[in-house]
Every structure is written in structure tokens, then in C-alpha cells.
Amino acid sequence: MNKTIIIFLLSLTCFFGCAGNSPVKNNGTLVFTLGGDISVLNPILSSDTASSAVEGVVFSGLTKVNEYLDIIPDIAKSWTISKDGRIYTFYLRNDVYWHDGAKLTAYDAKFTFDSILDPKVNSVRRGDYIIDGTAIKFETRGPYIFRAVMPKPFAPFLSRVGMGILPKHLLEGKDINTSEFNSKPVGSGPFIFREWVSADRVVVEQNPRYYGGAPKLEKIVFRIIPDENSRFIALEAGQTDVCDIPAKDYSRAKAMKGVNIFEYESLLYVYLGLNQKKEIFSDKRVRKALAYATDKGQLIQLIFRGLASPAYSPMSPVGWTYDDNVEKYGFNVQNAKRLLDEAGWREGENGIREKDGKKLEFTILVNQGNKEREKAAVILQWQYKKIGVKVNVRVMEWSSLLRILNAKSGEKDFDAVIIGWSLGIDPDSYSIWHSSQYPLGLNFIAYSNKEVDRLLEEGRTTIDKTERKKIYGNIQKIIAEEQPYIFLWYPRSIVAVADRVGGLSKPGPAGLFVDIEKVYIKGNY
Amino acid sequence: MKMPRYILKRLISVVPLLIGISLISFFVMHLAPGDPTALFVDPSVAPQELARIRANWGLDRPVFVQYFFWLKNAVRGDFGTAYILNRPVMQIIAERIPATLLLMGTSLFFILLIAVPLGVMSAYKKGGIFDNIVSVLSFAGMSIPSFWLALMLMLMFSVQFNLLPATGMGEGFADIARHLVLPVLTMVLIGFAGLTRYVRSGTIEVLRQNYIRAARAKGLPERTVLFKHALRNSLLPLITILGMTIPDLFAGAFIIETIFAWPGMGRLGVGAIFSRNYPLIMGVVFISSFLIIIGNLTADLLYSVADPRIRAGRKD
Numbered sequence: 001m002n003k004t005i006i007i008f009l010l011s012l013t014c015f016f017g018c019a020g021n022s023p024v025k026n027n028g029t030l031v032f033t034l035g036g037d038i039s040v041l042n043p044i045l046s047s048d049t050a051s052s053a054v055e056g057v058v059f060s061g062l063t064k065v066n067e068y069l070d071i072i073p074d075i076a077k078s079w080t081i082s083k084d085g086r087i088y089t090f091y092l093r094n095d096v097y098w099h100d101g102a103k104l105t106a107y108d109a110k111f112t113f114d115s116i117l118d119p120k121v122n123s124v125r126r127g128d129y130i131i132d133g134t135a136i137k138f139e140t141r142g143p144y145i146f147r148a149v150m151p152k153p154f155a156p157f158l159s160r161v162g163m164g165i166l167p168k169h170l171l172e173g174k175d176i177n178t179s180e181f182n183s184k185p186v187g188s189g190p191f192i193f194r195e196w197v198s199a200d201r202v203v204v205e206q207n208p209r210y211y212g213g214a215p216k217l218e219k220i221v222f223r224i225i226p227d228e229n230s231r232f233i234a235l236e237a238g239q240t241d242v243c244d245i246p247a248k249d250y251s252r253a254k255a256m257k258g259v260n261i262f263e264y265e266s267l268l269y270v271y272l273g274l275n276q277k278k279e280i281f282s283d284k285r286v287r288k289a290l291a292y293a294t295d296k297g298q299l300i301q302l303i304f305r306g307l308a309s310p311a312y313s314p315m316s317p318v319g320w321t322y323d324d325n326v327e328k329y330g331f332n333v334q335n336a337k338r339l340l341d342e343a344g345w346r347e348g349e350n351g352i353r354e355k356d357g358k359k360l361e362f363t364i365l366v367n368q369g370n371k372e373r374e375k376a377a378v379i380l381q382w383q384y385k386k387i388g389v390k391v392n393v394r395v396m397e398w399s400s401l402l403r404i405l406n407a408k409s410g411e412k413d414f415d416a417v418i419i420g421w422s423l424g425i426d427p428d429s430y431s432i433w434h435s436s437q438y439p440l441g442l443n444f445i446a447y448s449n450k451e452v453d454r455l456l457e458e459g460r461t462t463i464d465k466t467e468r469k470k471i472y473g474n475i476q477k478i479i480a481e482e483q484p485y486i487f488l489w490y491p492r493s494i495v496a497v498a499d500r501v502g503g504l505s506k507p508g509p510a511g512l513f514v515d516i517e518k519v520y521i522k523g524n525y
Numbered sequence: 526m527k528m529p530r531y532i533l534k535r536l537i538s539v540v541p542l543l544i545g546i547s548l549i550s551f552f553v554m555h556l557a558p559g560d561p562t563a564l565f566v567d568p569s570v571a572p573q574e575l576a577r578i579r580a581n582w583g584l585d586r587p588v589f590v591q592y593f594f595w596l597k598n599a600v601r602g603d604f605g606t607a608y609i610l611n612r613p614v615m616q617i618i619a620e621r622i623p624a625t626l627l628l629m630g631t632s633l634f635f636i637l638l639i640a641v642p643l644g645v646m647s648a649y650k651k652g653g654i655f656d657n658i659v660s661v662l663s664f665a666g667m668s669i670p671s672f673w674l675a676l677m678l679m680l681m682f683s684v685q686f687n688l689l690p691a692t693g694m695g696e697g698f699a700d701i702a703r704h705l706v707l708p709v710l711t712m713v714l715i716g717f718a719g720l721t722r723y724v725r726s727g728t729i730e731v732l733r734q735n736y737i738r739a740a741r742a743k744g745l746p747e748r749t750v751l752f753k754h755a756l757r758n759s760l761l762p763l764i765t766i767l768g769m770t771i772p773d774l775f776a777g778a779f780i781i782e783t784i785f786a787w788p789g790m791g792r793l794g795v796g797a798i799f800s801r802n803y804p805l806i807m808g809v810v811f812i813s814s815f816l817i818i819i820g821n822l823t824a825d826l827l828y829s830v831a832d833p834r835i836r837a838g839r840k841d
Contacts, residue, residue: 037796039609047570122578122611127571177581177611198620199788200694225692225786229676234786237683237691399559399801406572431571440572 028218028521030501031240033231037199037224041185043164044116044123045177054202054222057516058099059164059187062090062109062146067505067514069320069425071158075104075165075188076146085153085463090161092144096211098167099192106146111168113138113148121176128160153461155468159426164189190215190517199224215517216503235259241498242512247304250494259496264507265309266493267316270373270420271485272364272380273445277411280362285343287483291329292336293387294380294486303375307494311487313476314421314429318509320465321427321472326480336387345388353388361390362415367398373418376488380418405444412444418488427472430456433479447484535822539815546814547599547807551592554806560584561608561801582608584803595807604811605804607797614808617793622775624694625789628782629774631705632712639717644724645759649751651729659725663718675711675784682707692786708785712778723766728759761832768824772816 034050043055062076073079076090096104116123117135129136134151141147150157167186171179185193190212191204202222208214223239225231228246235243236256245253245261253261274281274290281287296310312328315321329335340353340360348354352361364380366373374395381391396404404414421432430437434456437443452475459471480487495512497504502522505514513519561582562575579585583594598605604614647656683691695704731737732755740750777791790809797805 037792040611045611119577120581122581124570124574124578126577127574130571178606178613182611197694197696197788198617199792200624200786223693223786224788226792227784227786230679230692230784230786233676233679233684233691234693237679237687239683239691239693397559399557399563402563403558 028216029221030217030219030242030519030521031221031223032242033234033240033244034222034224035226035228035231035244037226038196038202038222040182041193041196041202042166042176042179042182044112044121044125044166045182047124050222050224054193054204055164055185055187056189057191057204057220058185058189058193059166060096060189061162061164062092063158063162065162065425065510065514067508067510069318069508069510071162071425074162075109076161081158081463085155085461086150088148088150088157088161089141090146090148092146093211094144096188097209098169098188099186099207100167100170102167102169104165104167104188105143106140107143108165108168109146110138110140111172112163112166115166115171115176116163118176125160125163153463155460155463156424156426156428159424191217191220194219210517212517216520217516220516235496235498238498241501243496245494245496247307247494250305250307253494253496256496258499260499262495262497262504262507262512263307263492264495265316265318265490265509267318267423267425267509268420269311269314269316269423269490270376270418270488271311271314272376272488273417273419273485274483275412275415275417275444276446276448276484278362278415280360281415283343284482285339286345286360287486288329289336289339289343289387290384290389291483291486292332292339293384293389294329294488295331295383296488297331298383299376299379300489302379303372304489304492308489308492311490313480313487314432314485315427315472315476316423316490316509319423319425319427321469321476323473323476325473326477328480329483333386340387340389347388351385351388352390359390360388361392363392363394365394365396365401365404365414365417367401367419368395369398372491373420376418408440412439412446420491427468428456428460429475430460433475445484447479449478449482452478532822532826535825539818539822542818543811543814544596547596547811548592550810551595551807552588554801554803555588555591557801559801561803563801595804599807599811604808607805607808608802609800610802610805614804617805618790618808618812621777621788621790621793624787625777625791626774627701628705628708628712628787628789629777632709632716633770633774635709635713636716636720639713640720641724641756641760641763643717644721645728645751645756647721648725648728648732648759656725659721663721666714666716666718669715671711671715671778671780672784674714675707675781678707678711679784692784694786694788708781708787711781711785720763720766723762724759727762728755731755731759734758757831761828764827764831765824768820768822768827769817771820771823772813775816776813 032053034053036048036050038051038054039048040046041051041054041058043059046052046055060075062074063071064074066072075092075096077093079088079090081088092106092109098104113129115121116125117129131151131154136157137149139147139149148157148161164187170186171181183196187193190207190210192207194205195203201224204220206215206218225234231243232245232249232253234240253259274287276282300306300308300310309317313323313326315323345353345355345360348359352359354360364377366377377393381393384391401417404412405417407413423429431442433443433447433452435443435448435453438446455471455475459468459475462468462471497512500522501519503515503519504512560579562579583591595605606612607614607617610617643659647659650656679691682689689706690704691707693704695701737750737755740754775790776794777789779791779795781787782789782791794809797809
């Protein structure tokens with residue numbers, strides 16, 4: 001019997017012994033990690049970041065965004081906007097080829113946008129091209145001129161033409177929702193799709209015919225690693241070149257050899273939204289008091305070890321319309337207490353304030369699984385207790401939370417919620433703040449201000465950039481002063497990149513790989 | 526020769542069982558709050574667009590109508606198209622099955638390879654040092670959280686010694702084998718304990734029987750007594766357990782798959798539930814229930830093959 005065990009042990013050692021390590025990395029191959037599985041490789045259908053990352057290198061759009069978030073030419077070498085702001089004319093390059101060799105023309109562009117508008121196509125982007133109920137008209141003027149005709153001037157349009165263009169000759173007459181194309185995409189971007197192993201990896205290869213010149217990398221492998229800790233270990237083990245770093249691992253990543261750490265702000269902010277329909281929050285003094293009582297520095301220290309920035313307004317500091325000159329309600333417990341006194345909330349039993357027999361008490365909803373927001377709710381509970389406000393925290397599953405926020409009629413059944421917005425490159429925030437977006441829409445806290453409504457409408461119909469900057473500056477000032485949200489923080493992206501990778505763009509909200517065709521592996525070129 | 530009829534009867538009973546299971550799952554699934562378009566929420570997506578997509582998916586119809594259509598198609602073998610992924614449910618599931626079978630099958634193989642000899646040996650030396658060591662190890666295996674063990678193994682073998690890849694599946698035989706080591710090791714360390722305990726108690730039971738005493742009295746060598754006479758009987762309960770393990774082979778292991786980024790069914794199923802991907806949930810539930818039923822049936826049949834007493838009993 002002993003022999004059996006020995007043989008077994010021997011076979012085990014062989015199993016391990018045979019497994020020497022030969023790193024997967026080849027020269028000229030960049031390995032990315034993706035946190036989520038890829039859903040569908042079609043830019044008009046997908047809405048997850050993992051799919052977008054792959055689509056970003058396989059497809060080209062008419063325009064693209066540079067590291068400063070400016071909209072710059074891609075397939076369209078230039079464009080003009082008519083005086084009345086209604087007609088956008090794009091002049092396309094004539095040297096762009098699909099990965100199957102066919103030539104890309106304005107007809108492909110028209111086909112792409114018309115497909116998005118097709119109600120049968122399950123594209124969530126459809127609403128982007130419909131203005132007040134009327135669809136934008138897309139036209140061609142010969143093979144290299146593409147026009148978009150708006151029913152009325154609409155400034156955010158330019159930020160929406162960067163959508164990856166689909167090949168008409170491969171998709172026309174087919175059901176775009178279920179076409180095989182969606183798992184074997186053919187684009188016109190710098191990399192050609194090669195292979196997708198479900199839930200494991202996607203491989204793309206250099207496109208030698210790319211109009212901007214062949215990219216320097218031979219190959220990009222997108223590896224799907226859902227667990228945050230495993231992604232970091234994969235980086236440590238040299239299995240990947242790029243990895244996002246959670247704040248808790250920041251010091252470990254900093255100490256690592258062979259990687260560079262980049263930090264940059266994103267177009268994201270997290271806030272405590274206060275339901276304006278609730279009596280306590282309809283009083284501006286209470287909202288202001290909560291703003292004064294929020295120690296954002298402490299929140300950021302405790303949750304992110306300092307690796308985030310305090311937020312004071314509904315725009316991201318990296319956006320071009322950001323205005324720092326707003327009311328900030330710096331942390332001040334005395335001011336908070338004074339405002340509550342003025343509002344008639346007097347200290348009662350157990351130090352909790354009361355008015356007309358009612359306690360100053362509310363419930364914060366947070367979604368389960370988001371540790372940062374769960375911690376924030378508990379810290380705020382403790383911070384607000386100091387000014388005599390009782391906070392309850394309710395952790396809910398994401399869909400249940402959305403069901404409450406999206407309730408179609410009547411008063412939405414919540415007091416306050418910690419949630420975040422990811423902003424687009426255009427400052428238009430009509431869907432978040434306009435009073436028409438309640439109850440059906442994203443203005444679920446029922447914010448309503450006539451001046452803000454007017455400015456929002458003006459902002460999206462004004463084409464001139466300086467004018468728009470002024471308009472959005474005013475919107476920020478009004479909202480920051482009124483505090484319908486207690487703005488909490490701007491998260492910071494922390495990304496580790498192996499130092500063998502060169503050609504990165506300036507760190508910013510657009511990431512480090514804005515010009516993917518310029519990225520290379522050092523020592524190989 | 527009632528066997529074929531018995532099998533046929535059992536197989537026929539599968540149909541109403543599956544219909545019942547699908548009916549209950551379908552309604553329970555729709556009772557849970559939320560809907561599949563929740564994933565799209567983003568300030569730039571208009572609510573009307575979500576309503577349109579929901580209608581395209583048929584979610585605006587009453588639940589029983591939806592179930593009727595699902596069942597009608599399922600009977601013809603069409604399990605529909607998964608939301609968001611936009612591919613046929615069966616194709617998505619089929620893509621995951623090889624990786625799942627590989628991970629779960631290899632793990633089960635090694636678990637058996639370890640658990641059977643360990644269990645028999647500790648039963649034989651019951652109360653001795655060997656038995657005690659095995660007991661301690663078994664309980665340790667049962668108690669260690671799998672995600673922690675997985676991360677520790679990764680840190681040790683991938684980062685510290687740089688011997689094995691930490692995550693993913695790789696490609697080609699040798700590469701896949703290397704990628705398989707750590708997840709299988711984790712599964713084995715966590716999983717061998719339970720089976721070892723079963724084999725141990727089964728063997729102890731058998732060793733007390735008279736026929737073992739008789740075998741020893743005949744002067745047979747201990748090895749023959751243990752491995753020829755005792756083992757076969759002590760493994761009987763194992764068949765039932767293995768039968769119940771068959772569905773696991775396909776269902777995968779969510780935590781292990783997530784940590785090792787193994788592209789298996791566990792991640793698919795849990796992901797489908799979180800994203801309320803109804804057609805995909807139904808596909809996964811349907812396949813799992815089918816396998817559980819088949820697994821139980823196979824176990825019953827194997828049992829009667831392995832144990833002549835049961836076969837004899839049926840003839841009466």
C-alpha cells in the first residue's frame with residue numbers, strides 16, 4: 001500500500017515538475033487585462049467597458065478624442081458646421097480600407113447611423129441621435145462626403161459621431177442583433193480581430209494597411225480576469241502588462257519593480273443625492289447644513305487612503321467646462337449646526353434634532369457590492385450624527401435600488417442615495433438636471449430650477465465653445481450653491497503599466513493608450 | 526429482465542419533472558426585482574430606448590405568455606437568444622462546457638485518487654497517527670475558504686517561485702495543462718476532505734463485517750483483504766455521491782473560476798443571474814436540472830450493477 005502512495009506522490013511531483021515557466025509574452029505583444037467578460041463586439045450594440053476596449057482598436061469612427069478630450073479627425077479628415085448649426089458635413093479620407101480589403105466610404109457611415117436609428121436594432125445609443133422626438137437625418141454626397149441634418153441646432157452631436165463605423169457590405173440586409181459579425185468583427189481600425197475565446201481572451205493583430213501607418217505592436221491580447229486581486233497577481237507574475245490598481249494595493253504596486261504607476265482623474269463623480277420631494281430636503285438650509293457637515297477629506301482618507309479628490313460641483317475637473325469658482329461649503333460643523341437651528345430643528349432626545357415632533361432622520365441607500373459606497377454611507381452616518389442628524393443605511397442589490405429610483409409614478413420611495421455619474425465628453429447634462437426628466441428619467445431626486453432648465457436648453461443648442469463654457473459655468477454655480485446632491489468625490493484611476501511598454505499618451509481621462517498605434521514594446525523597435 | 530423497462534419508466538418521468546422545474550424557475554426568476562436593461566443605465570441613455578429594447582425582447586408581455594413562448598421553443602430545442610450577448614443560449618453554454626469539464630473532471634479525478642486510498646488507510650489504521658493526521662488535514666481542507674487558498678497558491682507558485690501561470694486557460698495542450706495546475710490543486714485541497722470522510726466511514730463499517738473476519742481467518746494477506754474484499758463494498762456509497770457530482774462537472778465552480786479567470790460555467794451562470802439575462806438563466810437551469818436527474822438515475826443504475834444484492838432484490 002505504501003507503494004501506491006509513493007507512486008501517487010511521484011506522479012504529482014512530475015505534474016508540477018513538468019510545469020516550468022515560459023512567460024506568454026512575445027516581443028511586440030501587449031497584454032491588457034479586462035475586468036469583465038465581453039458581451040458583443042459591435043460598437044452600436046455593446047455598452048460595457050470590456051467590449052468597448054476591444055472595439056476601440058478594431059473599429060474607427062469619423063472622429064476620435066485626444067488625450068485632452070478634444071474631438072479630432074479620424075476617418076473624417078475635416079468637417080464644417082452650417083451657420084444655423086443644423087448641418088454637419090464630414091469630408092472622409094479616401095484611403096481607409098476594411099480589414100477584408102473593401103474600401104470604406106460615406107455609405108458605410110450612413111448605414112451605421114441609420115442602423116442605430118432602426119427601432120428593431122437593440123442599440124441603447126439610438127436616443128443620442130434623436131432630438132426632441134425627431135431623428136437626425138443622415139445623408140451622403142458622393143462616396144466621401146457624409147452629412148448629418150439636425151431638426152434644430154444640437155451641440156452635443158459632435159461628441160457622438162465618434163461611434164465605430166460598421167461595414168455596410170457585410171451587414172446590409174442581415175439582422176444586426178444576432179449576426180455572426182458580432183463575434184467576428186471586421187473593422188477599419190489599427191488592429192484586426194483574430195480570436196475570441198469566450199470569457200478568457202480576445203486577440204487582435206496589427207493592421208498593416210491602417211491609414212495612419214501600421215501600428216508598432218504586432219499583437220494585443222486582452223485577457224479577461226474578473227477578480228481584482230487576481231488581476232494584480234497576474235501583473236506581479238508578469239502575465240499582463242497593464243492592470244488597474246485598487247487604492248488598497250497602491251503601496252504594494254508602488255513598491256513593485258518593473259512597472260510604472262499612473263494616476264489620473266476620470267469623468268466620474270460620486271454623490272449623495274437628496275430626494276427633493278421629501279420634506280426635510282426641500283429646505284435648502286438642511287441641505288447646506290449637510291454639506292457643511294460632510295468632511296470630504298476624511299471620507300477620501302478612510303476609503304481611498306487619500307487617492308481621490310473632493311467633489312464640489314456636477315462637472316469633472318478634467319472636463320473643459322469645469323469651473324472651480326463655485327460655493328464649496330468647506331467642512332464646518334458650527335455652520336452646519338447654526339443652519340439647522342435656523343431651520344427650526346432643535347436638539348431633542350439622544351442628541352437628535354426634532355421639529356414639530358418629527359425627528360431629523362433619513363435613510364441612505366447604497367448598492368450592495370460597492371464597498372466604497374457602503375463605507376461612505378457608514379462614515380456619513382457618523383459625521384452627520386455629530387450635528388444631530390440620524391442616518392440609517394440600507395444596502396440593496398443594484399436592480400432593486402434602480403427599481404426604486406426609476407419608479408414611474410408617485411413619490412419615489414427613498415430619502416437619499418449614494419451613486420455616481422460617468423459623464424460624457426460633452427458637458428450636456430440635460431438628462432440629469434432638467435425638470436422634465438422626472439419622474440421618468442435620470443433626475444430621480446426631482447431637482448427643479450427654472451434657470452437651470454433654461455441654461456440646459458441653451459447649452460445644447462449653442463455651438464460656440466466659449467458661450468457654452470459660460471453657460472455650463474453658470475449651471476455649476478447654481479447647482480453647487482443649491483446642493484441637491486452632496487458632491488462627495490472624484491475617483492482617481494490608478495493604472496500600472498509594465499515599463500517595457502513605451503509610447504503611452506499623457507495620463508488623463510481618455511486613458512494611457514489614446515494613440516494605440518504608437519504604443520510599442522521597448523527593445524523590440 | 527425488468528431493467529430496460531425500469532430505465533424507460535425513469536426516463537419518461539424526466540419530462541414532467543423538467544417542465545415543472547422550468548415553470549417554477551421561470552416565475553421565481555421574474556419575481557426577483559430588476560430587469561435586464563438595468564445594465565444599460567447611464568446618464569446618456571434615454572428611458573424610452575430601454576422601454577423599446579425591453580419590448581424587442583418581449584418583456585412587455587405578461588409573464589405566463591413569455592413562459593408559453595419559451596416552452597414552445599424549448600420543446601423544439603431552441604432556447605432563444607441571450608440578451609445583451611445577442612447569441613443563441615445553447616451556443617454560449619456550449620462554448621463554456623469544455624473548459625468546465627476539464628477543470629471539474631481533472632479535479633474530481635485527483636480528488637478520487639487521493640480520497641480513496643486515504644480514506645481506506647485511515648479506516649484501516651483507525652485511531653492511529655495516520656488516521657489523526659488525515660482527519661486534521663480533512664477538516665483543514667473543509668474549513669479553509671477557497672478564495673483565500675487560491676490567492677495564497679497564486680502568490681506562492683506564480684509570484685514567488687514564478688513556476689506556474691496565475692490566471693487564464695492558455696492555449697495548446699501543454700499550456701492548458703500548466704494553467705490547470707493551480708485551480709485543480711485548490712479544488713483538490715478543498716474537496717478531498719469530504720470524500721475521504723465518506724470512504725473512511727464506509728470502510729470502517731465494512732471492516733467490522735463477518736466476511737472480513739472470515740477472509741482473515743482463511744489466512745489471506747491483509748492487502749487482499751483490504752483492497753479486494755473490503756474496498757469494493759466500502760465504495761458502494763461513493764457511487765451515489767459520484768452520481769450527484771455529475772451535475773457539478775458541468776455547473777462549474779464560481780469562486781475558483783472567478784479567481785483563476787477560468788472561463789467556466791460557474792461564472793456564466795452567476796453572471797446571468799446578476800444581469801437578469803432570463804433566456805441564459807433558463808438555459809443554465811434547464812441543463813443543470815437535466816443533469817441532476819440523469820446523474821441520480823445513473824447512480825441508481827450503477828448501484829444495482831455494483832451490488833448484486835440490489836439486483837437480486839428487484840427480481841423478487
